[in-house]
Amino acid sequence: MATVSSQPTPLEQLGSRTIGMISTLGDLISFCGQLALWMTTTYPRKRLLVPTFYQIGVRSVPVVAITGTFIGMVLAVQAYNQFAQMGLQTRLGSVINVSLVTELGPVLAATMLAGRIGGAMAAEIGTMKVTEQVDALRCLGVNPIRYLVVPRFLACVVLIPLLTVMADFMGVIGGALVSIKIMKIDAFYYWMHSRGFVGLWEVFTGLFKSLFFGAEIAIISCHRGFRSGAGAEGVGRSATEAFVYSFIAILASDFMLGILLNGIYNLIWPGQSASIGN
Amino acid sequence: METPKQPLIRIEQLGVRFGSQTVLRDIDISVNRGDTLAIIGESGCGKTVLLKTIMSLVSPTKGRVVFDDLEFVKLRERELAKQRLRFGFVFQQAALFDSLTIYENVAFALREHTNLPESEIRDRVRDRLNEVGLSTQIVTKKPAELSGGMRKRVGLARALMMEPEVVLYDEPTTGLDPIMSDVINELIIGTRERHGVTSIVVTHDMKSALKIANKIVMLYPIARLGEEDSQILFKGPPEAIESFDDQRVVQFVRGEARDRIQEMTNNETATTRKRATSSSESGAVDSTVEERDAS
Numbered sequence: 001m002a003t004v005s006s007q008p009t010p011l012e013q014l015g016s017r018t019i020g021m022i023s024t025l026g027d028l029i030s031f032c033g034q035l036a037l038w039m040t041t042t043y044p045r046k047r048l049l050v051p052t053f054y055q056i057g058v059r060s061v062p063v064v065a066i067t068g069t070f071i072g073m074v075l076a077v078q079a080y081n082q083f084a085q086m087g088l089q090t091r092l093g094s095v096i097n098v099s100l101v102t103e104l105g106p107v108l109a110a111t112m113l114a115g116r117i118g119g120a121m122a123a124e125i126g127t128m129k130v131t132e133q134v135d136a137l138r139c140l141g142v143n144p145i146r147y148l149v150v151p152r153f154l155a156c157v158v159l160i161p162l163l164t165v166m167a168d169f170m171g172v173i174g175g176a177l178v179s180i181k182i183m184k185i186d187a188f189y190y191w192m193h194s195r196g197f198v199g200l201w202e203v204f205t206g207l208f209k210s211l212f213f214g215a216e217i218a219i220i221s222c223h224r225g226f227r228s229g230a231g232a233e234g235v236g237r238s239a240t241e242a243f244v245y246s247f248i249a250i251l252a253s254d255f256m257l258g259i260l261l262n263g264i265y266n267l268i269w270p271g272q273s274a275s276i277g278n
Numbered sequence: 279m280e281t282p283k284q285p286l287i288r289i290e291q292l293g294v295r296f297g298s299q300t301v302l303r304d305i306d307i308s309v310n311r312g313d314t315l316a317i318i319g320e321s322g323c324g325k326t327v328l329l330k331t332i333m334s335l336v337s338p339t340k341g342r343v344v345f346d347d348l349e350f351v352k353l354r355e356r357e358l359a360k361q362r363l364r365f366g367f368v369f370q371q372a373a374l375f376d377s378l379t380i381y382e383n384v385a386f387a388l389r390e391h392t393n394l395p396e397s398e399i400r401d402r403v404r405d406r407l408n409e410v411g412l413s414t415q416i417v418t419k420k421p422a423e424l425s426g427g428m429r430k431r432v433g434l435a436r437a438l439m440m441e442p443e444v445v446l447y448d449e450p451t452t453g454l455d456p457i458m459s460d461v462i463n464e465l466i467i468g469t470r471e472r473h474g475v476t477s478i479v480v481t482h483d484m485k486s487a488l489k490i491a492n493k494i495v496m497l498y499p500i501a502r503l504g505e506e507d508s509q510i511l512f513k514g515p516p517e518a519i520e521s522f523d524d525q526r527v528v529q530f531v532r533g534e535a536r537d538r539i540q541e542m543t544n545n546e547t548a549t550t551r552k553r554a555t556s557s558s559e560s561g562a563v564d565s566t567v568e569e570r571d572a573s
Binding site: 124128131132133135136138139140141142143 | 330333335355359360362363365366367369370371373374375376377386387390391436437440
């Protein structure tokens, strides 16, 4: 009787994939453990930090500024008609700015940065791996996680919240320009309603989330780089995976952090509703 | 009375496997202080893996590597990093850090592990570059701006910066013209004489192996061996390899294809036939299922 033993059955494929996913997750957790160890036991040198901060922070300013501005402008254009039909156009400032600082600013800035920084980090580390530069680091008595990952992690955690502030600011300006200059909404009421809805809590929630987004981008992208396959194809795949996995992590953590922050808000100010997610 | 010479590096019953693929099997080699060992063998026989296992860049699945009574796999990360500085590793493609200049590459280990003033580091970088026949004019260049031979020499200069006891060379002459290959050979000999280092050179360049080594080990790919065969075909001084009577060694030393093309064609045909049989079998199963369904 003929049997087709060389072809894995769907059940075997499922099992193989599940084992692969669990193994990758375990590897990622071990990677995070090593990163935590090096973060707490050594301080990266200035000559390593400065270029990394420049690459990740300064070079990202234009793209983040443009992203932020357009988010604000698009929000104004899209929301105006609905609000105008109800005669609430002066309330536009509140909806634009609350959406910006709590959700769209942090999430879209992080998404943009996952593409710009995450892909580049994975490709750079992946190329270093396939050209034996990572092995060369080890041979020269330097731990690759300390040398390559710690500075990038610090840069992402410190600078992505700052870049989010920039995206928020440019979004506020963009939204205000469209609302006040093009839609002719009274500037006094626009800003008055904005002030009423955007408080310190809203700004804090956005920045708190961006801190996590920064950490996720750094860890996922560097991990993908270290696990890059051979050749140009392997490096290309790791760069793509860095962006896709970072994006999924950003969206998932945004949801979970939203629930957590709402819970904290209700705990601190019971009976009042936070503007985020409600 | 003179005490017997203790080997500096002992490789004992070493085995390395990646997944289901065995690369190294029961390797036993010892290297004395001051030796230059050439590990030769055709592509895919595990030469580079052996070199990386010595540095603990690859973990053995069996056996052990002992360096100066230390087993690297048992060391903690920081101690391992310290011990690795006793080695210099010259990579096949040099593996220079391409985001750094030549100066930063050569000065890398000194900057990371010492507190020497920059002027002292600059002097040492200059000395090392001069030693490998490079001028200090290249220090501001990036690795991509150099030729293959220059990159390899920078790689050697970088490997020598911490004054290692052992230098490992991974195919140092591959991809170089004959003159530059001989330059590298002379540098390997010069490095041994000047610094008294122990050298392990992985190569498939017989001319190079015969010139630089005082001991040669020849490995053979596991896929071509039987279950009980030793992976080491030859172990001994260079003058003995040319008169060695194992035809596999003779074929490699002389660089003869012999029946290899026919063998490769047969393998390819066998693989194609196997695939065809497999798909026709699956087709047969499918048609049987269809017939059964129809009936």
